[in-house]
Amino acid sequence: MAILDAGIRLSPPQAGDRGPQALVVLILCAALLLMMIIASLTVGASGTSLLQALFTWASGEQIGLREKVILFDIRAPRTLLGALVGASLAVSGAVMQGLFRNPLADPGLVGVSAGAGLGAILAIVLGGLLPAGIAAVAGMYTIPIAAFLGGWASTLLLYRIATRKGRTSVAVMLLAGIALGALTGAIAGVLVYIADDNQLRDLTFWGLGSLAGATWTKLLVAGPLMILALSTMPFLARGLDALTLGEATAWHLGIPVQRMKNIAILTVACATGASVAVSGGIGFVGIVVPHLLRLTIGPSHKFLLPISALLGAAFLLAADMVSRVIVAPSELPIGIITATIGGPFFLFVLLRSRGVLDI
Amino acid sequence: MLIATNINVSLGKTAILHGVNFEGQAGHVTAIVGPNGSGKTTLLKAMTGELPYTGSILLDQEDVKAIPAPALAARRAVLPQNAGLAFPFTVLEVVRLGLIAGLGSNDSTLPRRALEHVGLAGYEGRLYHALSGGEQQRCQLARVLVQVWEPTRDGKPSWLFLDEPVSALDIGHQLEVMEIARSFANNGGGVIAVMHDLNLTSMFADRILLMKNGRRVVQGDAQHVLTDDHLSGAYGCRVRVNVAPTQHCHVPYILPQVANLR
Numbered sequence A: 001m002a003i004l005d006a007g008i009r010l011s012p013p014q015a016g017d018r019g020p021q022a023l024v025v026l027i028l029c030a031a032l033l034l035m036m037i038i039a040s041l042t043v044g045a046s047g048t049s050l051l052q053a054l055f056t057w058a059s060g061e062q063i064g065l066r067e068k069v070i071l072f073d074i075r076a077p078r079t080l081l082g083a084l085v086g087a088s089l090a091v092s093g094a095v096m097q098g099l100f101r102n103p104l105a106d107p108g109l110v111g112v113s114a115g116a117g118l119g120a121i122l123a124i125v126l127g128g129l130l131p132a133g134i135a136a137v138a139g140m141y142t143i144p145i146a147a148f149l150g151g152w153a154s155t156l157l158l159y160r161i162a163t164r165k166g167r168t169s170v171a172v173m174l175l176a177g178i179a180l181g182a183l184t185g186a187i188a189g190v191l192v193y194i195a196d197d198n199q200l201r202d203l204t205f206w207g208l209g210s211l212a213g214a215t216w217t218k219l220l221v222a223g224p225l226m227i228l229a230l231s232t233m234p235f236l237a238r239g240l241d242a243l244t245l246g247e248a249t250a251w252h253l254g255i256p257v258q259r260m261k262n263i264a265i266l267t268v269a270c271a272t273g274a275s276v277a278v279s280g281g282i283g284f285v286g287i288v289v290p291h292l293l294r295l296t297i298g299p300s301h302k303f304l305l306p307i308s309a310l311l312g313a314a315f316l317l318a319a320d321m322v323s324r325v326i327v328a329p330s331e332l333p334i335g336i337i338t339a340t341i342g343g344p345f346f347l348f349v350l351l352r353s354r355g356v357l358d359i
Numbered sequence B: 001m002l003i004a005t006n007i008n009v010s011l012g013k014t015a016i017l018h019g020v021n022f023e024g025q026a027g028h029v030t031a032i033v034g035p036n037g038s039g040k041t042t043l044l045k046a047m048t049g050e051l052p053y054t055g056s057i058l059l060d061q062e063d064v065k066a067i068p069a070p071a072l073a074a075r076r077a078v079l080p081q082n083a084g085l086a087f088p089f090t091v092l093e094v095v096r097l098g099l100i101a102g103l104g105s106n107d108s109t110l111p112r113r114a115l116e117h118v119g120l121a122g123y124e125g126r127l128y129h130a131l132s133g134g135e136q137q138r139c140q141l142a143r144v145l146v147q148v149w150e151p152t153r154d155g156k157p158s159w160l161f162l163d164e165p166v167s168a169l170d171i172g173h174q175l176e177v178m179e180i181a182r183s184f185a186n187n188g189g190g191v192i193a194v195m196h197d198l199n200l201t202s203m204f205a206d207r208i209l210l211m212k213n214g215r216r217v218v219q220g221d222a223q224h225v226l227t228d229d230h231l232s233g234a235y236g237c238r239v240r241v242n243v244a245p246t247q248h249c250h251v252p253y254i255l256p257q258v259a260n261l262r
Helices: A002-010 A017-041 A051-059 A065-100 A113-131 A134-164 A170-194 A198-206 A216-230 A233-243 A245-252 A258-279 A285-297 A303-324 A334-353 B040-047 B068-073 B091-099 B112-119 B133-147 B171-186 B199-202 B228-237
Strands: B002-013 B016-023 B027-031 B054-059 B076-079 B161-165 B188-193 B207-212 B214-222 B240-247 B250-256
Touching: A017 A051, A017 A065, A017 A285, A017 A303, A065 A216, A065 A233, A065 A258, A065 A285, A065 A303, A113 A134, A113 A170, A113 A198, A113 A258, A134 A170, A134 A216, A134 A258, A134 B171, A216 A258, A233 A245, A233 A258, A233 A285, A245 A258, A245 B076, A285 A303, A285 A334, A303 A334, B002 B040, B016 B027, B016 B040, B016 B207, B027 B040, B027 B171, B027 B199, B040 B161, B040 B188, B068 B076, B076 B133, B091 B112, B112 B133, B133 B161, B133 B171, B161 B171, B171 B188, B171 B199, B199 B250, B207 B228, B214 B228, B228 B240
Parallel strands: B016 B214, B027 B188, B027 B207, B076 B161, B161 B188
Antiparallel strands: B002 B016, B002 B054, B207 B214, B240 B250
């Protein structure tokens, strides 16, 4: 964390240009992510190590079937999924904050996560009522599909409510998001109330979030959506920067504001829906990562979005490793880890920098 | 040439502008004056395409509604009355936002030159939020200036729309900013400015539109518009317009007529 501390002291530099500083942080975060990917492939309950396997392979011997299965079928998809989910959550947070011009906005705030969560809970509690044909086809994907549809539906509904005559009111969207969040929470509460003991256990585990169920198939289902969402970053960066001056001024600066906002909303729906679908409710990444970076490199989205993706991915992989080893051979839900690390650290940085920056 | 014909604007069910006509010319500073709530800012917002309106607004013979946002941004820049900023950008980063659409010059020295122009050289690394109100206003002006740095481009004029550009400034900086606007117009650009200070308006504007209750009272040059009758009628107070001889011409100046002076 020395990097972040140094950044706070450096920011803002005399020249007013934080680009070079951001470039350094970008390289450091990329290196950190690489280290986390290697570590994530190495660390685990089984004691199998990537380095050991590489060593075996390099010395011309066969890698054992057990090692192969653990490395390629368990750790590799889990690592990739963890990196993608971390990047998606962090970028969703940063985009949402830029869109709402509020550093505390989060997909959780406008009901996207709540909608996705309701979908998942519906599937867990009422999934047994599905016609046998549909249940057979959906199979193990019932919960992910329901979560994704829930996130998607709540975003669309919210968008319909907040958009009039082609203009989206951020204030109405924010307020409607709070109302929608309360409503979905109430429905979810009823479902939890009627759930039986087994379902309650599933609900609790899902609600805290986990990457334990990662498979190549899950990665293939959710990965493209998350990659699609992340690919909008270069277009969104300029628009969100302009939007910090307000919607009218962004338009005066030549940004097609309405189109930009549509893409931002779709990006968030895609990234959050897909993340919630495969990993449950992992909190704090979307709010901590962009916040820390803004304190370090400034608020320009040109750097904030890509570096958020890198740091979010590295952060989630680190949290996942802790969740795997801390009570090995069992696992803690990753949401507990992100909140335990994220909460106090966030408060610490906030308190330290309160006098330095206007936040 | 900017020609607005029969402009009506309603906000909700309230009609704000009633059939306003307006003309602004390239090479001129055209001021819009009038009492609070007379519709000056609303007219400016309609002309910059920010508010929906009925009627026709032609910018150099093109319908403003038909020009896409990026093309419009390359031809005109807008200084709003209150520009908030959501995140802690530095002064240099704010000014660079003027180049964000990548339409104008990609000269990377432009933001620093613009800051020098508005008297904020050396402020590049300061946080925008830490500036005083007047400094923020000049920082925003620098951002607007980098967007349309050349007063004319490809034979067409560039336009500056300024909503009360000097409202937060001391007299020295007021004159500095008005001189920037003047020199932009003298070099072939068009400037449309909503103004409160009638004496500054008289000194710097070629043409003046006087508004009251969402209607045009009169438009013309200073001598024609700034008269005792027009001003007393529009502002609802007694004023006396005198003429101050300057080096080049006679400039009307306005003296309020108040019963209880010290």
